[in-house]
Amino acid sequence: MIVNRQFRLKRRPHGRVERADFDFLESPVPEPAEGQAVARNLYLSLDPTNRIWMTDMEQYMPPVALGEVMRGGGIGRIVASRHPGYKEGDLVSGLLGWQDYCLIGAPGELLPPAVIPDGLPIPLPTLMGACGMTGLTAYFGLTVIGEPKPGETVVVSAAAGAVGSVVGQVAKILGARVVGIAGGRQKCELLVKEFGFDAAVDYKAPDFLAQLAAATPKGVDVNFENVGGTIMEAVVARMNLYSRMPLCGMISTYNEDTAPRYDLRPFLMKRIRLQGFIITDFKDRFIEGSMQLAQWHMEGRLKSRETVVEGLDRAPEALNMLFDGTNIGKLVVRI
Structure with a gap:
């Protein structure tokens, strides 16, 4: 049976993030209902804002509740869809979470993932970093x-x-x-x-x-x-x-x-x-900005670097690289 591994926030960290701050659980891969889709996560974005989301403080999004899947940006591929905005095989980018599979269109969804246009000659980690x-x-x-x-x-x-x-x-x-x-x-x-x-x-x-x-x-x-x-x-x-x-x-x-x-x-x-x-x-101007960054990247005027960590299970420890300064460029986890 294919399982969905998930990091769920167990307690609010004090100081550095520890693995004990999360439960690492396995559950069945969700089945999409009408108006929903399922994405297989490929890359997880690790960002300083992840640490803010773990804290019960006033912020620009609701804090991650205890017991919830840890919020995180990522890129995934649609593997099942009953949603008119997504078809199987689509690449999507959004808040897919610290997990193998994301149910899109679920109640409480903050921002629907965006479909990535086909054929972009830009590596996926770069689409989360310099061009993301x-x-x-x-x-x-x-x-x-x-x-x-x-x-x-x-x-x-x-x-x-x-x-x-x-x-x-x-x-x-x-x-x-x-x-x-x-x-x-x-x-x-x-x-x-x-x-x-x-x-x-x-x-x-x-x-x-x-x-x-x-x-x-x-x-x-x-x-x-x-x-x-x-x-x-x-x-x-x-x-x-x-x-x-x-x-x-x-x-x-x-x-x-x-x-x-x-x-x-x-x-x-x-x-x-x-x-x-x-x-x-600036969400209303994302397309404008993305096109400009992609153009500069393809012209060789905008260079990118990514630090890629292998394996979803390493996400908590990898997040601390941001605060230790041991990453160069965009920090991502290949799931």
């Missing part, structure tokens, strides 16, 4: 909120990650000078040599602040913030008058039980425009 939701996060956060102008200095933290690596490349395409912040010499070299950043700063180095100052001699016009904490504070101190700060994430704080406190005076004195955003804010 993380790429769209980078694209809209930078272009709509950051509004970089040619010659301006753009700084992006977690720059070797899925979102940050795309932010830097898009900023370069738009004519900006780009500085990436990453952990370790290897990642910093990758940013410059492979992704085309103008400079990279190692936040783990004892002279981090001096490196940052040297890399931003004219200050910072756009700070695409992914990390928060002391790294964010260091960049904010170098931001220019009327600069912009798209706030995409604060990954350094997600494993903490208490919220950080920040000095907001620089935002007032320098009239910095700070705006948080969630990618679903």
